[in-house]
Amino acid sequence: MKNFKNIALSILLITAMLAGLSGCDSGGGSNIIPAQGRLRIATTTSLYDTGLWNALEDRFEEEEGIRLDILYAGTGIALEYGRRGDVDAVAVHAKATEEQFIADGYGIERIPFAYNYFVIVGPAGDPAGIADLSPEEAFKKLYDTQTTFISRGDASGTHTKEKAIWKAAGYDYEEVTSAGSWYVEAGKGMGPTLQMASEMDGYTLSDMGTFLAYKGETGLVTVVDEGSILLNVYSFIVIDPDNVEGADAEKAQILADFLVSDEIQQFIKDYGTADYGDSLFIPCAGNEPTS
C-alpha cells in the first residue's frame, strides 16, 4: 500500500513537471532566451491602456517579420529602461523630459507620431464647480476647496503634465503633495487611476485616449478640456547605440518608419472611432503639432 502511494505520487510529480516544462515551448512558441531579432520597446501606459499598441504590434509583426516586445511603463521608467539599454526605443509623452533625454545623448531624435489632449475629468455633476474654468484656475479651485484629486504620482508623462499645470497655477509642487489627504498619489497607470477617481468620487488629469476608452465603466465626465497647456504629444525615440551599449537602432528605426507611414497614420486616426464614436489620437507624421 505504501509503495503504491509512493509510485502514484512520483507519477503525479513527474507529470506536473513535464507539463510545466513542455509549457515553456508551447507558450507563444517562443524560446525562453531571446532569439536575435526581437525588438523591445517601452511604452507609456496611456498608449497601452487604449489597446493601440496591441493592435499595432500584430500589424508590425506580420508586415515586418520582427518580433516586437512591448513593456508597459510610465514615461519616467520607460526612459530609465532606455538609459540602461534594456529597450531599443521608447514611446513617451513628456516633451521637456524627452528633450533632456536626447541632449544627454541617450536618444537619437524625437519623432512625434500622434497627439491628443489632456482633460480634467471628474464625477458627473461637477461637485467642485470647475467647469468652464481654464486648467490653471480649475486646479486652483480644487486646491482651495480641498476636493479629492487623484494624481498618477509615478513620474509618467501625465504626471509631468500635472506638475506643469500646478506650476502654471502658481503652486510649488511640494506644497501640493503635502496639502492634505484630498491629494491622492495613486502610483498607477492611467486606466487604474481613472478607476480610482471613479471609486473615490474625485477628479483627475487624463489623456483623452485612455479617458474615452474607460469612460463607459468609470462614469466620469470631462470637466475641463480647453487650454493650450493641455496639448499631449506622443513621440517615439530610438535609443542611440553610440552611447547606450546593445541598443538595436536599426530595428527600432524600422518601427519608427512604420509608425509615421501613411497607412499606419491613417490606422491611428481611425483607431477607436468604432468603439468610442470619436478618434482617440490625431496623427502628426513626425511633425510637432502646434495647437
Add this chain to the structure above:
Amino acid sequence: MGELWQGIIRALELIVTFDPEVMAITFRSLGISTSACLIATLICLPLGSLIHFTNFKGKNLLVSLIQTFYSLPTVLVGLLVFILFSRAGPFGNLNLMFTPALMIIGQSLLVMPLMLGLIISALVSLDKTVADTAFSLGASRFQAGLLSLKEARYAVITSVIMGFGRAISEVGLAMMVGGNIRGFTRILTTAISLETSKGDIELSLALGFILLLISLAINVILSQLQRVEKSAAR
C-alpha cells in the same frame, strides 16, 4: 454580485473551451515556476545537507538568517535581479533582461531560502541515529547525507512543493524582471494584475480561478503527503 457571477461563468467558459491565450499563459506560468523550483531543489538539497552535517561557528546565526528570508519580499528580489541583470548592470551582457530565463533565475533565488530552511529542519527533525548508523557503517558524509535525505523524503518533498507554491503565486518579481510582455513573459499573476487594471474583470477572474486550481492541487498533494508520512511513522 452580478459581476462576480458573470465573471465566474465567463471564467469557466474560458477554461473548458481551452482558450488559447489563457492556456498559453497558464503553461508559461507552470513552466517558469517548475523550472525555478527544479533549479532551487538541485542547489538546496546538497547545500542543505552540507550545512546540516557541518559544524561551524555561526551556524545557528546562518540558519536564523535563512529563516528570516522565508518572507523575503518578492519586489526586493525583483529589484536586486533587475539591478544585476539590467544592461547597465554587472551581468548586463548576458542580455537576459525581460526574458522568461531571468524570471526563472529570480524565482529560484526567491524560493531558495524557504526550501533550504525547510530541508535543514527536515534533517534536524530526523532521528539522529540514521546518520550515526550510516557513519558507523563506514559511510562517507555524502552517503550519510543522501541516506538522511532519503529517510526525510516526505518533508523534503513538502519543502519543494512549498517553494513551488511561493513561486507560482508571486507577482512582484515577475513584473519587474519579466516586464509582462504579451506572449513572452506574461504569466498568470502579472496577467491578472494587468487585466484588472484594464478593467477586464472576467479574464482576471478566469486566470485567478486557474491559479486557485493550481494551489488546490498543491494542497491536495501536500495533505496526501502528510497522511503518507504519518502512516509511515506508525
